Amino acid sequence: MTPTFQRIVLASRPKGAVLPENFRIETASLPELKEGEVLVRNHYLSLDPYMRGRMSEAKSYAASQPLDETMIGGTAGEVVASNNPKFSVGDKVVGMMGWAEMGVDDGRNLRKVDVTHVPLSAYLGAVGMPGMTAWYGLNQIIAPKAGETVVVTAASGAVGSAVGQLAKLRGCRAVGIAGGPEKCAYVVNELGFDACVDYKAGNLKADLLAAAPNGIDGIFENVGGEVFDRALSQTNAFARVALCGLIAGYNGEETALRNTRFLLTNRMTLRGFIVTEHMEFWPQGLAELGMLVGTGKLKYRESVAPNLAAGPEAFIGLLQGRNFGKQLVKLV
Amino acid sequence: MTPTFQRIVLASRPKGAVLPENFRIETASLPELKEGEVLVRNHYLSLDPYMRGRMSEAKSYAASQPLDETMIGGTAGEVVASNNPKFSVGDKVVGMMGWAEMGVDDGRNLRKVDVTHVPLSAYLGAVGMPGMTAWYGLNQIIAPKAGETVVVTAASGAVGSAVGQLAKLRGCRAVGIAGGPEKCAYVVNELGFDACVDYKAGNLKADLLAAAPNGIDGIFENVGGEVFDRALSQTNAFARVALCGLIAGYNGEETALRNTRFLLTNRMTLRGFIVTEHMEFWPQGLAELGMLVGTGKLKYRESVAPNLAAGPEAFIGLLQGRNFGKQLVKLV
Known part of the structure; x- marks a missing residue:
């Protein structure tokens, strides 16, 4: 047989x-x-x-x-x-x-x-493709300085959860965006983000302003659509966007960006990326991620x-x- | 007195x-x-x-x-x-x-x-701020290789006309976008662009496809709105956008971008810039632009x-x- x-x-x-x-x-x-x-x-x-x-x-x-x-x-x-x-x-x-x-x-x-x-x-x-996606986008595109504010969408997900924790390890203010109070509580209480905005709560503008009171220096974008548009409007000069995913539009939904003027007025840099095209960074990144997971500093x-x-x-x-x-x- | x-x-x-x-x-x-x-x-x-x-x-x-x-x-x-x-x-x-x-x-x-x-x-x-804007955006952001296609909006304007001519001097295919047949004729016949699309002719999609048959590697964007959106949809992988102006929205008009997914799928880099924040490039750029104008290689x-x-x-x-x-x- x-x-x-x-x-x-x-x-x-x-x-x-x-x-x-x-x-x-x-x-x-x-x-x-x-x-x-x-x-x-x-x-x-x-x-x-x-x-x-x-x-x-x-x-x-x-x-x-x-x-x-x-x-x-x-x-x-x-x-x-x-x-x-x-x-x-x-x-x-x-x-x-x-x-x-x-x-x-x-x-x-x-x-x-x-x-x-x-x-x-x-x-x-965390020690694979999602972790490397977080590592590459944060370190090679956003490259935040200590004290800067980094916003990440789908913050409780495999990529987003790593982005915020890595940003915290770099001394940044990490702001997550997630759907629902349970995910937001996890992002703040277990992962240690400084704040998390529940985009389903219907108060996105005010909640994001409160979560990022000094403006946004880096956006790690996994979702696109309205939340991304709102985040663009709260950026600081020279903000960076690591464009990793646009899951909001994967089924063909309208995800028009209305706040593109901030890309100009804030002299922003936006880069779309696919982490498998940057294999030269994987040995370094995976070694770091493995160490962080093994020592309990990177949770998932x-x-x-x-x-x-x-x-x-x-x-x-x-x-x-x-x-x-x-x-x-x-x-x- | x-x-x-x-x-x-x-x-x-x-x-x-x-x-x-x-x-x-x-x-x-x-x-x-x-x-x-x-x-x-x-x-x-x-x-x-x-x-x-x-x-x-x-x-x-x-x-x-x-x-x-x-x-x-x-x-x-x-x-x-x-x-x-x-x-x-x-x-x-x-x-x-x-x-x-x-x-x-x-x-x-x-x-x-x-x-x-x-x-x-x-x-x-051409040897002042508009020329430097063209020089910086083309050389420092788009950085095109010979053979690549560079599209520039407002192509007959002070910035756009220099962008296309500088791109030609680098061995690129230069495609202008301008309003009306008179401007387009000038862009091609006098400035030497390879093609110019009249966005007022009502045939933007087909005309831009014909003008950039190998896709678009660089966009020098002065206008925004529908033309920019269309250009995004015709980009090649790793295309670059120098975002210089969004004149289409200066009076508050809607200039939503619908084709943002190409920023991701083509792993594009987009950067907004203000040339007066990059004064360190002016001596080199103005010397080059002055030489080109003085020798008749850069027309305006x-x-x-x-x-x-x-x-x-x-x-x-x-x-x-x-x-x-x-x-x-x-x-x-």
Whole structure:
């Protein structure tokens, strides 16, 4: 009997909001391991907003996710068979094996990780792509000085939570924006941000003015839309924007910016970025993030879906802000 | 009898469009020259879009123009009396003496210029602030490589005309955007741009696609609004925007940007700037611009109002795009 595993493929492209029927769960056969190949059992699958962009055919920075193929995605797991001298059975590895219980790789897309001080799942979050996204955008684009105010949207999420904590470590005032009092309480009380604005509370302008009384020097933007527009209007001269995501418009919603004049009058710098295009910073950044997580100075929270079949709903929840911290799917 | 001169003051702040009655022409008395002071007869007064911002009380990068005081503005003229050893009668000087026939300065805001190869008026245009604005935004923000496509709005204006010609000298494809067939013909036939799109022709999308068939790598933005939005949608990866002006919104019009997603998907860099905050580049830039004008490699055109009283209408025309090239007021 051929060994099999479960995977999730893109069944159709969403028209507007992502729906469960855009995905299909399938049973696939494991191929024979060729010379140099490694078989990995994935323990965790990472769900990230960028996947929404891949589901569309619209021009973006990356190729579209093909229909009927395994959904793209980062994974953390364990080597269960190896024809590659660089990997041994039992090695913990992160990779890009997609929404699947198992996968085969020639080793070039796998990275061994040390789980002595850092949990395996953290390599998909604070010590992985989301953490590096925070690290790069904050350090290489916003580059805040001590005493400056940094605002980050989706502040309780995997990226945003790291942005604010890293900003605090640099001596900044960290202001989060999140949806709902529970997330805001977490951002302030557990993550140590100076303030958090609940954008759902209906008092955005006054609340953001109160949270950033000295104006805004840096915006780490994950969402776009009205909240971003409001933040632009409260910037100081020479403010910087690290434009990381525009999740508010991922389903084609109108996200027009009306306050663009502040980009000029405040002589702002705005830069859109994709952290995987700056791999030269990853060794330094991941070392720092791993140290901070291992010593408890960088906290994170995870929302964990219990199995592969729960992946699509968890992803839809992520796009709607129902997750709380890094959204994972637990496979083992 | 005390010697007098004419000047124009801000009589009231515009509500929406600037009107002639926002200005008032006055006769003023010349003060006695104190030790170190210089009396200048202005030959040319520069009219520039930034003055519109100063007329409002809205928060901007500079203080508002006070009511009942001489309108701010760059000037080029001749020293007619001097109590300052650094300046002699007959010296040609540029300064910021405002909308006035004459003015007194302690010399710190005056710069002697050489009119052997460059006409005096050019020091208010191609070899002055507009030229430096073009030079800085193109070289320090867009920094185009040969073969890249640079789009500039208000292409027949004092700044835009220099941007495109400097881009051509760097081996770029220069695409102008201007209002009307006459301006577009000038931009292509006299200034040597590769193409010019008439945004008033009602075919912006197709015309810009045809003018920039390889996509847009740099946008030098003077106008904002719909044209800027359209250009954003045709950018290539890693495109740069030098945000110099948003004249489309200076009277409070809606200038929302709908295509902000391209800032992210194309990992663009956008920077707003004010060239007077980068004085360290002026000696190098002005030397280069003076050489290019003196040798005929950088062309420009002037719209000249015949006297001080004609200044307000000329300024209103500038804001409406009725000027053709650098707008000046001739005083002598």
